Amino acid sequence: MIHQNKPFPQILYSCYVSRSREGEQFVKEHVFSYQLAGSLVMNDGEKEYTIKEGDFRFCKRNNLVKFVKYPPENGEYKSISVYLDQDTLRNFSMEYGYKSEKRVAGDAIINLASDPLYKGYLDSLKPYDQIKQSGNENLLSLKLKEAILILLHTRPELKDVLFDFSEPDKIDLESFMLQNYHFNVELKRFAYLTGRSLATFKRDFDKIFHTTPSRWLQQRRLQEAHYLIKEKGKAPSDVYLDLGFEDLSHFSFAFKKTYGVAPSRI
Incomplete structure (x- = not known):
């Protein structure tokens, strides 16, 4: 680096x-x-x-x-x-x-x-x-x-x-995001790794998912969190970092806003 x-x-x-x-x-x-x-x-x-x-x-x-x-x-x-x-x-x-x-x-x-x-x-x-x-x-x-x-x-x-100085090739964005949504990285990193500029990444993303990358990432992470907590019995404190959330309070707030109940009450 x-x-x-x-x-x-x-x-x-x-x-x-x-x-x-x-x-x-x-x-x-x-x-x-x-x-x-x-x-x-x-x-x-x-x-x-x-x-x-x-x-x-x-x-x-x-x-x-x-x-x-x-x-x-x-x-x-x-x-x-x-x-x-x-x-x-x-x-x-x-x-x-x-x-x-x-x-x-x-x-x-x-x-x-x-x-x-x-x-x-x-x-x-x-x-x-x-x-x-x-x-x-x-x-x-x-x-x-x-x-x-x-x-x-x-x-x-x-x-x-x-000594391979090449940049990442343009790859299938949908499959890449479905596999890597839980990584906590900036959008420009996702764009780079899929072989796109940030503007092209956002444009292609909208064509595929019909929403913005930020909204989709939060929703997809919350869906997985809900599944892990409800179906797998995981504790909120055990899943929020693994799903790309910065801190527990932000995760809990977003979860409650989406599902109407705190993750600890599931």
Whole structure:
């Protein structure tokens, strides 16, 4: 997640003392990570991945992924992640001559078998505060190149993933939305992943669903919530986050407005 206007760091150290969920569930850039302590459960809508302490993982860009961070008992959740942004990868491609030869499908998350190269590299990032200080830009650039070279050495097939700079193709919008409505992302993310501009996405959406994306998303999420609470006996507090609502109070208000009764009274 790094551009010229870098809205996020290229090396990120995460530390939590309680269970945590992220906000927007869109993986914008490739991420190479190491689980230092605790565990992480990720779900791309089709498959669930469990990452435990000591595991290495590679997350592909342009995917919708939900995740929950679990700290160990009486401890802290800790992970370190390296974000391989498109600018860095394009520059690497030009410098070293790597190019993608085919578009690769497959899992959004790749569990990487333990390798001394991974461990040694990610251990070298532990003084991350020093690496990110002003004046260390060249050092940071070298650490990113090192990550790419290590991944290419241990998993040569990642070449076709890392250096695929194409944008998502235009796909069937109806089936995509029916599969992914429960992800909490901005409309522009849905538009991008279906290969459309935001304006075209809204126009195509209206032709298919005869309403706006925002109204449809709320209604579809509420329908699923009603089903899960009434038919499956789920508690409102267990379903609202999984269905893309920001908080419980907003979910309860919208639910009551639609069904005339609070979700806790179903």
